[in-house]
Amino acid sequence: MSATIINGKAIAAELRARVAAQVPAFRDATGRAPGLAVVLVGEDAASAVYVRNKGRATREAGMESIEHRLPDTTTTAELLDLVGRLNADPAVDGILVQLPLPAAVDTQAVIEAIDPDKDVDGFHPVNAGRLATGLDGLVPCTPLGCILLLRTIHPHLAGLEAVVVGRSNIVGKPMAQLLLRESCTVTVVHSRTRDAFAHIRQADIVVAAVGIPGFVPAAAIKPGATVIDVGINRTDTGLVGDVDFAAASEVAGAITPVPGGVGPMTIACLLRNTLVAAARREGVSLDLATIDGAAA
Numbered sequence: 001m002s003a004t005i006i007n008g009k010a011i012a013a014e015l016r017a018r019v020a021a022q023v024p025a026f027r028d029a030t031g032r033a034p035g036l037a038v039v040l041v042g043e044d045a046a047s048a049v050y051v052r053n054k055g056r057a058t059r060e061a062g063m064e065s066i067e068h069r070l071p072d073t074t075t076t077a078e079l080l081d082l083v084g085r086l087n088a089d090p091a092v093d094g095i096l097v098q099l100p101l102p103a104a105v106d107t108q109a110v111i112e113a114i115d116p117d118k119d120v121d122g123f124h125p126v127n128a129g130r131l132a133t134g135l136d137g138l139v140p141c142t143p144l145g146c147i148l149l150l151r152t153i154h155p156h157l158a159g160l161e162a163v164v165v166g167r168s169n170i171v172g173k174p175m176a177q178l179l180l181r182e183s184c185t186v187t188v189v190h191s192r193t194r195d196a197f198a199h200i201r202q203a204d205i206v207v208a209a210v211g212i213p214g215f216v217p218a219a220a221i222k223p224g225a226t227v228i229d230v231g232i233n234r235t236d237t238g239l240v241g242d243v244d245f246a247a248a249s250e251v252a253g254a255i256t257p258v259p260g261g262v263g264p265m266t267i268a269c270l271l272r273n274t275l276v277a278a279a280r281r282e283g284v285s286l287d288l289a290t291i292d293g294a295a296a
């Protein structure tokens, strides 16, 4: 059996186009474009590439990209000051502070300084709490992108058994909350789980987000399961995910590739969140079901 390869790149392009299609109405209503501020501290090459890609995608969607590049000697106080100014700037709807920050910076303090209604990463504890309690907020981009990919395979997610591999605040935990919101039966396995593969083997849906190349072997996947690979690991042989793709694609029913799977959805969802934040701040109504796709 050979799995359906979930084309994240194409699905992300469609989402970006649906977001871009809403921008003229926002401009007409408000006299301005939605604005996304991205803050990059230091010289990390991979981060610089992501930030450049985000800026290009933002402009292509008709939004304003405001980029702040700061030296790796930037202090927590300086970052808090910048975040305060972005919070107060009416032209800024979304604020993304690229992680990881230099070790000397208090990352949590910076995240908590962002106005939750401009927190397009969905990392602020207020947005984590809103997600956990069923309130409208801003949802982390990568897990949201995974849900949108899953809906292309499973128009009805309710009742499916989902296993999330990893429990980070950025992916694993919000992923579990989103799957729960879709009425999946959710299990989270992590580094202290006694037999992670035994749980994964039961899953209709596997979301792998541990950051270990090839951590999930084909033998751990139930035949026909849908596998979403969040891992982006740089190895000698190039970018690889957390799933043994070659072998798993012979067992799974559907699987995301790396690259070309979840990564492009993260950026598309960032634009989607920026539009959502802008519309909420301005009191402009949006049809989210249409933006997120027909099955939403």
Ligand SMILES: Nc1nc(=O)c2c([nH]1)NC[C@@H]1CN(c3ccc(C(=O)N[C@@H](CCC(=O)O)C(=O)O)cc3)C=[N+]21
Binding pocket: 050, 096, 097, 098, 099, 100, 121, 141, 232, 239, 258, 259, 260, 261, 262, 263, 264, 265, 266, 267
């Ligand atoms: N505050 C914050 N928010 C983030 O969302 C955030 C962050 N910090 N720090 C870094 C990670 C990483 N990240 C990616 C986004 C897109 C791709 C992506 O588009 N990947 C492509 C190609 C990647 C490549 O070729 O390097 C793909 O998977 O096909 C990957 C990774 C967002 N992050």
Ligand SMILES: [Mg+2]
Binding pocket: 166, 167, 168, 190, 191
């Ligand atoms: Mg873990």
